Amino acid sequence: MSADPGTIAVGGTPLALGRSLVGLWPIGAAFAAFVIVWKLVVVVSGLPEFILPAPEVVGARLVEAWADGTIAPHAWTTFVEVVLGFTLGAGFGLAVGYALARSVLIERFLSPYLVAAQAVPILALAPLLALWFGPGLLAKVVICGLIVFFPLTIATMVGIRSVDRGLLELGRSLRASRRQVLCTLEIPAALPAILGGLRVGVTLAVVGAIVGEWAGADRGLGVLVNLARGSLFDIPLLFATLATIALLGIACYVVVVLVERRLVGLR
Amino acid sequence: MTARTGRLVADDIRVAFRPAQRNAAPAIALDGLSLDVGGGEIVALIGPNGCGKSTFLRVAAGLLRPERGRVTLDGVGVTAPDPRIGLVFQEPRLLPWRSVADNVTYPLELAGWSRERRAARLAELLPVVGLEAAAALRPVQLSGGMRQRAAIARALVLAPDVLLLDEPFSALDALTRERFNLDLLGLQERTGTSILIVTHSIPEAILVADRVVVMTPRPGRVAAEVRITAPRPRSLALLDEALTSRAAAEIRAHLELGEPVG
Numbered sequence: 001m002s003a004d005p006g007t008i009a010v011g012g013t014p015l016a017l018g019r020s021l022v023g024l025w026p027i028g029a030a031f032a033a034f035v036i037v038w039k040l041v042v043v044v045s046g047l048p049e050f051i052l053p054a055p056e057v058v059g060a061r062l063v064e065a066w067a068d069g070t071i072a073p074h075a076w077t078t079f080v081e082v083v084l085g086f087t088l089g090a091g092f093g094l095a096v097g098y099a100l101a102r103s104v105l106i107e108r109f110l111s112p113y114l115v116a117a118q119a120v121p122i123l124a125l126a127p128l129l130a131l132w133f134g135p136g137l138l139a140k141v142v143i144c145g146l147i148v149f150f151p152l153t154i155a156t157m158v159g160i161r162s163v164d165r166g167l168l169e170l171g172r173s174l175r176a177s178r179r180q181v182l183c184t185l186e187i188p189a190a191l192p193a194i195l196g197g198l199r200v201g202v203t204l205a206v207v208g209a210i211v212g213e214w215a216g217a218d219r220g221l222g223v224l225v226n227l228a229r230g231s232l233f234d235i236p237l238l239f240a241t242l243a244t245i246a247l248l249g250i251a252c253y254v255v256v257v258l259v260e261r262r263l264v265g266l267r
Numbered sequence: 268m269t270a271r272t273g274r275l276v277a278d279d280i281r282v283a284f285r286p287a288q289r290n291a292a293p294a295i296a297l298d299g300l301s302l303d304v305g306g307g308e309i310v311a312l313i314g315p316n317g318c319g320k321s322t323f324l325r326v327a328a329g330l331l332r333p334e335r336g337r338v339t340l341d342g343v344g345v346t347a348p349d350p351r352i353g354l355v356f357q358e359p360r361l362l363p364w365r366s367v368a369d370n371v372t373y374p375l376e377l378a379g380w381s382r383e384r385r386a387a388r389l390a391e392l393l394p395v396v397g398l399e400a401a402a403a404l405r406p407v408q409l410s411g412g413m414r415q416r417a418a419i420a421r422a423l424v425l426a427p428d429v430l431l432l433d434e435p436f437s438a439l440d441a442l443t444r445e446r447f448n449l450d451l452l453g454l455q456e457r458t459g460t461s462i463l464i465v466t467h468s469i470p471e472a473i474l475v476a477d478r479v480v481v482m483t484p485r486p487g488r489v490a491a492e493v494r495i496t497a498p499r500p501r502s503l504a505l506l507d508e509a510l511t512s513r514a515a516a517e518i519r520a521h522l523e524l525g526e527p528v529g
């Protein structure tokens with residue numbers, strides 16, 4: 001296209017893209033404000049680099065550590081743990097949440113254990129799980145899955161319970177099978193609640209993976225945090241790793257939000 | 268005239284709902300209700316709020332098992348939902364995440380019809396309820412009357428022998444309502460469906476029905492039946508005739524006389 005940048009692009013896509021980018025300006029503004037305040041704190045307080053490095057130092061270290069392959073393998077390991085753990089926890093959460101919503105007996109049996117398990121901090125459970133499941137991937141996936149499980153169970157239960165009884169009666173009057181009721185009534189009706197649970201779950205999944213790595217691992221972003229603080233004593237790298245963890249969380253969250261837009265955006 | 272199917276007979280129906288509190292007496296919604304809708308007949312059911320009209324329709328549709336009595340369709344007991352019975356609930360009960368078209372064809376989808384057959388049936392049916400232009404809209408985008416029309420189309424989609432309508436026109440403006448009453452007569456003429464329609468409007472009952480059944484307050488029973496002798500096809504002029512005012516006075520008298528809660 002030879003037109004100057006001020007011209008409005010012809011055709012839907014560039015225009016729509018431009019519009020959605022314009023809509024994102026508060027995010028950019030918030031990020032800029034965050035960086036400015038950070039820089040101000042560094043300048044005013046005069047804290048040394050090993051306590052609070054300046055944003056540009058962390059930024060440079062982040063780029064460098066990604067470029068020279070310091071972060072990438074750790075990030076990949078954590079990413080795999082998050083995806084597997086989230087899938088496992090969400091899968092079980094959906095199934096158990098549905099069972100709790102539809103059976104009083106199951107709810108009576110399970111809910112005390114669920115609440116008890118939720119009341120024990122995952123930090124306290126992690127070393128035990130690491131002992132049981134070994135130092136490999138499995139322990140992290142289990143820890144991550146456990147932390148995702150609870151919010152999804154609750155969200156699914158609430159969502160399924162809130163399905164309009166009138167619609168269920170309609171399904172009955174049309175002789176819908178159990179599977180048809182599930183697929184055409186219960187799941188679509190509970191979807192907004194379930195997606196809310198997924199939003200919470202996906203950010204917790206990142207927490208679960210890091211906690212699992214702290215309890216014993218040789219690779220992962222949680223491990224890199226420890227290395228940077230300890231034997232490497234590279235505080236800008238520590239901050240760069242934290243930024244990577246945050247970005248991973250944001251990326252996962254954005255994926256869930258996009259899925260949500262696609263599934264329920266039109267209602 | 269050919270032999271028509273779709274004769275719905277209810278005999279001595281009793282329905283009691285378990286009370287909310289432990290020791291309270293059960294709420295008796297219907298007690299000894301007997302009703303007969305002949306094949307191809309239109310019967311209007313009229314009665315005060317809470318007398319059990321909706322409850323009776325749920326029994327007739329096989330959704331609710333009565334404590335006593337039974338409902339038969341062409342001599343066969345109705346104990347479960349039956350595709351030959353179409354029910355329009357008092358609320359439209361559309362699926363909010365589906366378009367009007369997908370709501371109307373929902374029963375076909377559940378019954379396993381192919382996409383092409385569903386589309387063909389939809390194209391037949393939407394003009395009947397005047398929703399051709401709204402096919403792609405979602406229920407939230409419709410007016411209350413359009414929602415009720417969509418619900419009626421959904422009940423008609425499987426071409427039932429009996430149509431049970433629970434106050435189907437309550438959300439329509441007066442003129443549209445009269446037009447729909449005439450449309451209902453036309454629909455009955457074309458399809459031969461038996462129709463049981465619940466209404467609170469005496470003129471509506473007289474305009475559409477061959478027979479008006481008046482119910483008592485709770486527990487609901489039949490207080491009286493008023494036959495509307497006006498020949499079909501009917502027109503709105505019927506509402507101005509002496510016959511109508513006589514029938515209306517009779518229905519009103521039965522409504523007022525209906526015994527109080529026993």
Ligand SMILES: Nc1ncnc2c1ncn2[C@@H]1O[C@H](COP(=O)(O)OP(=O)(O)OP(=O)(O)O)[C@@H](O)[C@H]1O
Pocket residue numbers: 284285294295296314315316317318319320321322323357485
């Ligand atoms: N599921 C239920 N549990 C307990 N009581 C019920 C239930 N459904 C209906 N009832 C009671 O049964 C009676 C009849 O209710 P129904 O809905 O059939 O009345 P209706 O004649 O349709 O009234 P309206 O004209 O207001 O629609 C009411 O007193 C109501 O409180």
Ligand SMILES: [Mg+2]
Pocket residue numbers: 320321322357433
């Ligand atoms: Mg009712």
